[in-house]
Amino acid sequence: MEEELPVVLVHRRPSATFVIPLKARLQAHFRVLDPCDSADDSHTFLARHGRSVRALLCASLAPLPADTLELLPSLELVVISTAGIDHVDLRFCRRRGITVTNASAALAEDAADHAVALLIDVLRRITAADRFVRAGSWPVKGEYPLGSKLRGKRVGIVGLGTIGSGIVKRLAALGCIISYTSRSKKPTVPFAYIGNVVELASNSDALIVCCPLTQGTHHIISEEVMRALGKGGVVVNVGRGALIDEERMVELLVRGELGGAGLDVFENEPDVPKELLELDHVILTPHSAVTTPESFRAVEDLIVDNFIAFFSNKPLLSVVQL
Amino acid sequence: MEEELPVVLVHRRPSATFVIPLKARLQAHFRVLDPCDSADDSHTFLARHGRSVRALLCASLAPLPADTLELLPSLELVVISTAGIDHVDLRFCRRRGITVTNASAALAEDAADHAVALLIDVLRRITAADRFVRAGSWPVKGEYPLGSKLRGKRVGIVGLGTIGSGIVKRLAALGCIISYTSRSKKPTVPFAYIGNVVELASNSDALIVCCPLTQGTHHIISEEVMRALGKGGVVVNVGRGALIDEERMVELLVRGELGGAGLDVFENEPDVPKELLELDHVILTPHSAVTTPESFRAVEDLIVDNFIAFFSNKPLLSVVQL
Incomplete structure (x- = not known):
C-alpha cells in the first residue's frame, strides 16, 4: 500500500x-x-x-x-x-x-508582533532599562534617561506584504503615522506610498524592514537611506540581514549618526558584529521573530x-x- | 502687579x-x-x-x-x-x-505602550534573547528557546480606567482575548467583565495591573490570584508596586509556579528584590512607563x-x- x-x-x-x-x-x-x-x-x-x-x-x-x-x-x-x-x-x-x-x-503575526515590540523597545529603551535595573544602577543613579513616545512617530514600512500589513495594523493602534514603500502602490491601503526609499527615510522617524530579500532588495537600506533617516532615526529589521548594509549601519550606530536599531536578523548569522554587543540603543534577537x-x-x-x-x-x- | x-x-x-x-x-x-x-x-x-x-x-x-x-x-x-x-x-x-x-x-498612552511592550517582551522573551545574543551564546548554543504567540492569549485587565482602556485598544490589534475587572462593569465596553480577581486570573494567560493603589487595591494581586493564574501565567504591572504581594510573587517566580513578569513598579522603589535580578523570565524597568x-x-x-x-x-x- x-x-x-x-x-x-x-x-x-x-x-x-x-x-x-x-x-x-x-x-x-x-x-x-x-x-x-x-x-x-x-x-x-x-x-x-x-x-x-x-x-x-x-x-x-x-x-x-x-x-x-x-x-x-x-x-x-x-x-x-x-x-x-x-x-x-x-x-x-x-x-x-x-x-x-x-x-x-502562518508566520506573519509573530513577525509583526516582534517588529512592533522591537520598535517600542528601542524607543522606550526597555531592554536597556532592564540592564540598568539588573546592574543595580537604579538606587545609585536615580532616574533612567527619558525614552521617546510612540504616538505621532512617523514609521516607514519597507515592504507591505503579509508581515508589513500586520505591522501597520498594530502601529495604527499605537497612534503612529504610517507610510510605506513596496514594489507597487497598494490601491486599497489608506497610507502614504513613497516609492523611493531615501525619500521614505527622510520622512520617517523609524523604518521597519520586512520585505523579501532578492537581488533587487539586497542592501536596500543603504548608507544613504540611513543618513536620510538621521541621527534620531531607528531601524527595525525582521526581514533578512542583507536587506541592510550592516557594516555601514554599525559604523553609523557607533558614531551616533543613527539613533538606534532593533535587529532580529544579521548578514552572517549566527555571527553578530561585535560592536553591536556593546551598544545600549540596540536590541538584538537571534532570528527569533517567528519562533x-x-x-x-x-x-x-x-x-x-x-x-x-x-x-x-x-x-x-x-x-x-x- | x-x-x-x-x-x-x-x-x-x-x-x-x-x-x-x-x-x-x-x-x-x-x-x-x-x-x-x-x-x-x-x-x-x-x-x-x-x-x-x-x-x-x-x-x-x-x-x-x-x-x-x-x-x-x-x-x-x-x-x-x-x-x-x-x-x-x-x-x-x-x-x-x-x-x-x-x-x-496625559500619561495614559505611554503607560499603555509600556504595558503592551512588557507583555510582548515576556511572552516572546525579547530582553532575554538580547542577553543571549550579547553573551555570545547564539553561535555556541544555536536556536533560542521558543516564545509564546500573542494572538489568542487571554489577557485580564485589572483596572479599566484611562490607562487600561489604552491597553485594551492595543491588545485588540494583537489579537488577544480581553476580559477585565474594575470597580464596576462598564456598560459601553465590549469585553467580558469579571468582578472577582481570582476568577479573572483563572480565566487568563496574563494579567495587566493598571488600577490606582488604594486601601481597597493594596495587594489585590495576592498569592491566591497568582496561583489561579498558574505556572504558565504572566503578570505585568504598570500601576504601583504594592498592588502585588511582591514577596509572594518573587517566591512563585523563583519556584517556577508563575510563568513570568513584566514589572515597571516595585513595593520599595528604587530597591528591587535581588532574586528578580537573576531571573530570565522577568523584565524589570525603573518606574519608567511614563517618562x-x-x-x-x-x-x-x-x-x-x-x-x-x-x-x-x-x-x-x-x-x-x-
Whole structure:
C-alpha cells in the first residue's frame, strides 16, 4: 500500500529539528523521502531518488541552489517552510515553471508582533532599562534617561506584504503615522506610498524592514537611506540581514549618526558584529521573530495542506509570485 | 502687579527636577510659592505661607499626608502631577471637600505602550534573547528557546480606567482575548467583565495591573490570584508596586509556579528584590512607563490648564473621583 502514496522529498540540513513532528504528519498522507534516513550523502540520495520527484519540501533554511534543483528534472512544486525565500534559487524555479509556496501567512503575526515590540523597545529603551535595573544602577543613579513616545512617530514600512500589513495594523493602534514603500502602490491601503526609499527615510522617524530579500532588495537600506533617516532615526529589521548594509549601519550606530536599531536578523548569522554587543540603543534577537509553538503548528498545517492540494489538483494556499 | 496674581503653592521634594520647566510656565499666570526657593524648612515654609493658599501643586511623588494638609486650611484644589495618586491622603481631601486632579489623561498612552511592550517582551522573551545574543551564546548554543504567540492569549485587565482602556485598544490589534475587572462593569465596553480577581486570573494567560493603589487595591494581586493564574501565567504591572504581594510573587517566580513578569513598579522603589535580578523570565524597568518628553509636556499643559480653569471658575480637566 505504501508504494501507492504520492512522494514528497525532504530537503534539509541534518541538524534541523523542525521537520520531526511535521514528518509524522506528512507520512499520514505521503511517502516521505528524507535523506537523513539514508546512509547516502545528500547528492547520492538525490541522484538516486530525484528523477521522478514532483514535490519537494525545503525545510528550515537549507539552501536550495540550481545544482541541487538540476537533480530533480520532474520537480513541479517547492514548498518552503519559512517566510523568507532567499535560500531557494527562485530564478531557476521561474525559468523551469516550478511553483513555489512559502509560510508567510502562518508566520506573519509573530513577525509583526516582534517588529512592533522591537520598535517600542528601542524607543522606550526597555531592554536597556532592564540592564540598568539588573546592574543595580537604579538606587545609585536615580532616574533612567527619558525614552521617546510612540504616538505621532512617523514609521516607514519597507515592504507591505503579509508581515508589513500586520505591522501597520498594530502601529495604527499605537497612534503612529504610517507610510510605506513596496514594489507597487497598494490601491486599497489608506497610507502614504513613497516609492523611493531615501525619500521614505527622510520622512520617517523609524523604518521597519520586512520585505523579501532578492537581488533587487539586497542592501536596500543603504548608507544613504540611513543618513536620510538621521541621527534620531531607528531601524527595525525582521526581514533578512542583507536587506541592510550592516557594516555601514554599525559604523553609523557607533558614531551616533543613527539613533538606534532593533535587529532580529544579521548578514552572517549566527555571527553578530561585535560592536553591536556593546551598544545600549540596540536590541538584538537571534532570528527569533517567528519562533512560537503556535506558529510552528500553523506552518505545519500550511505545508501539509499545500501538498494535499497539489496532489489532488486543487488550488495551492500560499503561492509565491515569482 | 505680581501681588495680584493668584497663588499656587508647590509641594515637592528638593531633588525633583520635574518641576523646573513647569515652574516657568506657571509663573506666567500665577505667583508660585516654592519651598525650594526659601531657606525655611518645609514645615516652617508652609506654616508661614499656607493659611491663605487655595491651590496646591503636588509635584512628582512627594508624599502629601494629612499633617501637611492640616497646615493649609484654605485649600480647595490639589493638582497631582502623576497618574498615581496614592502618595496623597485622599480620605483627608474627600472629608475636607478638596478637589483633586491627576495626570492620567496625559500619561495614559505611554503607560499603555509600556504595558503592551512588557507583555510582548515576556511572552516572546525579547530582553532575554538580547542577553543571549550579547553573551555570545547564539553561535555556541544555536536556536533560542521558543516564545509564546500573542494572538489568542487571554489577557485580564485589572483596572479599566484611562490607562487600561489604552491597553485594551492595543491588545485588540494583537489579537488577544480581553476580559477585565474594575470597580464596576462598564456598560459601553465590549469585553467580558469579571468582578472577582481570582476568577479573572483563572480565566487568563496574563494579567495587566493598571488600577490606582488604594486601601481597597493594596495587594489585590495576592498569592491566591497568582496561583489561579498558574505556572504558565504572566503578570505585568504598570500601576504601583504594592498592588502585588511582591514577596509572594518573587517566591512563585523563583519556584517556577508563575510563568513570568513584566514589572515597571516595585513595593520599595528604587530597591528591587535581588532574586528578580537573576531571573530570565522577568523584565524589570525603573518606574519608567511614563517618562517621555512628549508626555511631560502634555502633563505640564494639563497642570497649567487645571490651575487656569480653577482660578477662572471653569470646569477642571482631570478630576479624580474620590
